[in-house]
Amino acid sequence: MKTKIFYFTGTGNSLSVARDIVNKLEDAELVSIPAVIDGNIEANAPVIGIVFPVYMWGMPNMVADFVQKLKISSDQYIFAVTTCAGQPGETLVQLQKMLQKKGTELHAGFAVRETANTIQEDNIFIKMAMLIERNSKITKSGKERLSEMVEVITNKRKHEPETSSALLNKFGNFVYGMGMSRINTMGKFWADEKCSMCLNCQKICPSNNIEVMSDKPHWNQNCEFCQACVQWCPKEAVHIKNEDPKRRYHNPEIKVNDIMIR
Template sequence: MIFYFTGTGNSGYVASEIAKANNDTIISISKLINEKKELDFTLKDGEVIGIIYPIYAYSLPNMVKEFIKNVKFKNYKNNYVFSVATCGDDAGNAIGIIKKDLNNKEMTLNSGFSIIMPNNYIILGDVDSKEVERRKLENAKNKIKKINTLIKERKQNVFELEKGLTSRFLTGAMNTIFEIFFNNVSKFYSTDDCVSCGKCEKVCTSNIITLAKGKPQWSGECSQCLACIHHCPKKAIQYGKSTIKKGRYINPYFKEISTDRYGRSLNV
């Protein structure tokens, strides 16, 4: 079983492609957490466990951290466990965090990978040019094929990560700054271009958006996935002045997936 967290579709796409190649299912972490599902799963003998997520400030999204710490796998018998991080250029020390949390459960992370994907965190940057986006997505396809081969072969201790020399420091320092300054929802707002379609409420991974008189309102702890901004069909959602005149990005290969009441995919 493959668990994933996605905002603009990059990690969702990777999860879908790996699931298809391995005849597996994908399960939305945000759906499990938001709907307060039981995080108990019974493994089949030899069943593979995958955790796929984006890198936020050189670390994992808080919701993914919460999931890993609280999930329970029954019948775990040294099942093969892998993780894949999608990132702009550096996976930080996310793998180290996952290894530690799994070790606390007497589980082992057997392999870990990162895949460079198109930029989407437009609060501190902008989206890539169409050519750069195209090239990154093409490279990602090739990387996914390689990862699928390694998973099928159950390769051990393979960790292929985009990682700078200061990754461990950045994971601690940048993630702390991120938590303090960028999880605040007060800077989100919608402009007069909003058509009250409700898309933002539907795609919010933190389940903190509600419509009041047809307009989105944010209240609660934000994951900073920026799904609301990127999915808005009218580009009506902004974050302070940081996102004005910035581009928008949605992974072109990841489509909305129908799921059952446990968050498991019905069409992968």
């Protein structure tokens, strides 16, 4: 195997991008990060990719944990792709620093624009970021940049980690530092009377955070805040505080069974 791409996804955007890249490469494999996070993570391929969404202008907690555990060497080519609805902030720089501490580097880092996957209304931080980034949003999707990314990866070229403006990076780092430390308990999820107990929410949860209590799904305090449970509910029975029902979304190219591969 020449390339192994590890991915983390909630509503399917990052999986869709990772799958597109794999389909363009020779002898490549996709690996779900939640499926291997508790094991011995061997990066046994010459080329390693990491594809994941931007959370609060930084890396999801599980992705950061994965990189910490990843066994990797300096002679492997490493690339990453982040998906975001606005700007990546210093997400890829964060990853670069983590890899440098492991004696290697991020050789290529791309940020691509995909549909927002949160169902919550925009909070004050999102509104402030929108003002800062209003003239500099990332506009190209993973499909629009696919050929470019594949060319760089195939030829093992250097591509500096893509970031946002200095101002947004500073703002994003502040929000990330404040928010991610509390993200496990930020989500106030519940299921209403439409719940059919299909337990899709439990099956797709990357952190096994959902259990059944009193014949209803119950959310514990180990949440990654991927919102897969909300967005993949076939009855739209799962809810979260401050939601906008118009924002129900999951990637149209991905099926719920794809997300269940943990």
